[in-house]
Amino acid sequence: MNGSRFPVRAGTAGLLLGLLACRPVFAIGWGELVILFVVIAFLLGPILLKLARAWNAYQESQKKKQE
Secondary structure (H helix, E strand, O other): HHHHHHHHHHHHHHHHHHHOOOOOOOOOHHHHHHHHHHHHHHHHHHHHHHHHHHHHHHHHHHHHOOO
8 A cells, every 4th residue: 555655755755855946036127016016906996995985984974973
């Protein structure tokens, strides 16, 4: 039974050693940062705008209740 698992273990060990040998290099320039910022703003902008409007409406309703 243990003999049949040897190739799987050897393959796993080889993959792990290969991953440890090659450290990834992350090189991000200004262009990529701008694109990332635009994508995040495009995706989160409408949600944050709705949240801000709801918060403003809530604050206004609390002011009216106090008056």
